[in-house]
Amino acid sequence: MTNPLTPQPTRRRLLSAASALAAAGLSAVLAGCAADDPLAAQARAGDNKNYVAGDGSVTEYAAGTRKAPVAFTGTLYDGTKVSSADFAGKVTVLNFWFAACAPCRIEAPDLEALHAEFAPKGVQFYGVNLRDEKGTAEAFESTFGVGYPSFNDKDGQVLLAVSGMVPPGAVPTTLVLDKEGRVAARVLGQLDRSTLKALLVTAVAE
Structure with a gap:
């Protein structure tokens, strides 16, 4: 039984309390989502690395779902x-990179090893450098023994041709183009050598 002498909360107070709880819950959810988003965390880091490193996630596109061949010079x-x-x-293979990108340095030997392995099978590799002057790019290639050429893409022409496949600032990103020049697979972030090898074996066999 309600004690008539005890002050009872008004409807307005109850609604205000409910709204406050809901707002607090929403803030907690949003904070949790942001904390779990590695790309958002990198963007907030303020470490001046000027790139967002992907998580190495791989996307394969079935032949019937691939878009038109990439087109650029x-x-x-x-x-x-x-x-x-x-x-x-x-x-x-198109590998988007630049010299100051730490994951690009880590994956460079694996890319060159796969280049050496698959070039005899007709697979061609190209780097796509988004930022560096010629001297910087060549110093990187010499240091890491990269034997395939790179596009000087400071004007963004190659990047524009694959718009939607390579997120701006997401470096490194690696694309595998099929024999028709269509994107067959994408690795967003530092690649795993065995994974890219499997993608190339599949593409060569098509």
Whole structure:
């Protein structure tokens, strides 16, 4: 039984308390989501690395769902013009990188090892450098023994051609193009050598 002498909460007070609890709960959920989002955490880090490293997640695209072949003409650091039309009939790897990117340095030996293994099978590798001057890029290639060429993509022409596949600032990202020049697979972030090898074996066999 309610004691008539005890002050009872009004409807307005009850609604206010409920709203406060709901707001607190929502804030906790949002805080939890932000804390669990590694890309958001990197963006907030303020460490001046100027890139967002992916988690190495792999996306494969079934042949029937692939978009149109990529289309661009780019310039390698040695001045050679290369058109994506030249990719027809070959599996092609595009690795987006720049010299100050720590994951790019870690994965460079694996990329070169796979390049050496798959070049005899007709697979061609290209780096796509988004930021560096020629000297910086060449110093990186010399240090890590990279034997395949890179596009000087400071003007963003190659990046624009794969818009939607390579998130801005997400470096490294690696694309595997099928023999028609379509994106067959994507590795977002530092790659695993065995994973990329499996993707290349599949692409070559198609």
